[in-house]
Amino acid sequence: MKRKNNLFRLLILISLTIGYLVISGFAKHKLESSTIDRISIDIERYHDKYLISKDEILKLSSLEEQKSRALGRKSINIKLLEELLDNQKTIEKSEIFFTLSGELHIQVKPRYPLLRVLSSSKNYYIDNHCIAFPLSPYFSAHVPVIDGAINDEILEKIVSVLQKSEGDDFFNHFFSGFFVSERHEITAFSSRYDEVIFIGKSEQLEEKLLRLKAFYRYIYPTLENKKIKTINLTFGKQVICEYEQ
Structure with missing residues (x-):
C-alpha cells in the first residue's frame, strides 16, 4: 500500500513537471514571437x-x-x-x-561636461573621467574652458582640480577658464574676481590653489586697495600680487 502511494505521488510529480515545462515553453515561445x-x-x-x-x-x-x-x-x-x-x-x-x-x-x-577644450583646431568637452566627447547641438554647457598648448598631464590635473572643486564651498564654480602657454605654464581666470591668476607649471598644483584660497579668504578682505591685476603663485609658499598702474 505504501509503495502504491509513493508511486502515485511520483506520477503526480512527473505530470506536474511536464505540465510546467509545456506551459513555460509555450509562454516563452509566445513571448519571443510577440x-x-x-x-x-x-x-x-x-x-x-x-x-x-x-x-x-x-x-x-x-x-x-x-x-x-x-x-x-x-x-x-x-x-x-x-x-x-x-x-x-x-x-x-x-x-x-x-x-x-x-x-x-x-x-x-x-557624459556630463566638466571642461571645454577650445582652440582653433579642437573644440570638445571633457567629462570627469577625462574622456573627450563632442559638443551637443541641443545645449551649450556653462563649464570652464581651456585653451593653448594642452597636454594629457595638464588636462588630467585640471580635471582633478575641477572634480574636487565641486565639493568645495570656495572653489565650486570659481574657475571660468585656463590658458596653457607653449612652456606649459597655466594661467587661470575666475568667474568671481577680475584678477588674472598665474599658476605656472602644473607641479604642486593643489598646494598652489590652497594658497590662493587662503589669500582670498583671509588676506583679500583686509586689503584697502583691491585693484589687483595679477596674482602669482609660482614663488615658493608666497602669493605675489601685481597692482594696476
Missing part, C-alpha cells in the same frame, strides 16, 4: 537640459528605420544594442530591457 508595442526612451538630464535627443538615440541604436513597423522581441539583441550605445562618445552608460506591458525601454546616461 511584437513590441512601443519604444520608450529615458535620458538623464544635465541641469534640466538634454545633451542628446531621443531621435538620436534611435538612430544610434539602429532602431530609427524600424520604429514604424512591428518588431518582434526575438529580433532584438539587447546586449548588442547596449554595446552599440555604450560605444558612442556622448554616452556613458545605457540599459535596455523589455517591460511586462510589451515595451522596449531604453535608459541612457550621457
Whole structure:
C-alpha cells in the first residue's frame, strides 16, 4: 500500500513537471514571437537640459528605420544594442530591457561636461573621467574652458582640480577658464574676481590653489586697495600680487 502511494505521488510529480515545462515553453515561445508595442526612451538630464535627443538615440541604436513597423522581441539583441550605445562618445552608460506591458525601454546616461577644450583646431568637452566627447547641438554647457598648448598631464590635473572643486564651498564654480602657454605654464581666470591668476607649471598644483584660497579668504578682505591685476603663485609658499598702474 505504501509503495502504491509513493508511486502515485511520483506520477503526480512527473505530470506536474511536464505540465510546467509545456506551459513555460509555450509562454516563452509566445513571448519571443510577440511584437513590441512601443519604444520608450529615458535620458538623464544635465541641469534640466538634454545633451542628446531621443531621435538620436534611435538612430544610434539602429532602431530609427524600424520604429514604424512591428518588431518582434526575438529580433532584438539587447546586449548588442547596449554595446552599440555604450560605444558612442556622448554616452556613458545605457540599459535596455523589455517591460511586462510589451515595451522596449531604453535608459541612457550621457557624459556630463566638466571642461571645454577650445582652440582653433579642437573644440570638445571633457567629462570627469577625462574622456573627450563632442559638443551637443541641443545645449551649450556653462563649464570652464581651456585653451593653448594642452597636454594629457595638464588636462588630467585640471580635471582633478575641477572634480574636487565641486565639493568645495570656495572653489565650486570659481574657475571660468585656463590658458596653457607653449612652456606649459597655466594661467587661470575666475568667474568671481577680475584678477588674472598665474599658476605656472602644473607641479604642486593643489598646494598652489590652497594658497590662493587662503589669500582670498583671509588676506583679500583686509586689503584697502583691491585693484589687483595679477596674482602669482609660482614663488615658493608666497602669493605675489601685481597692482594696476
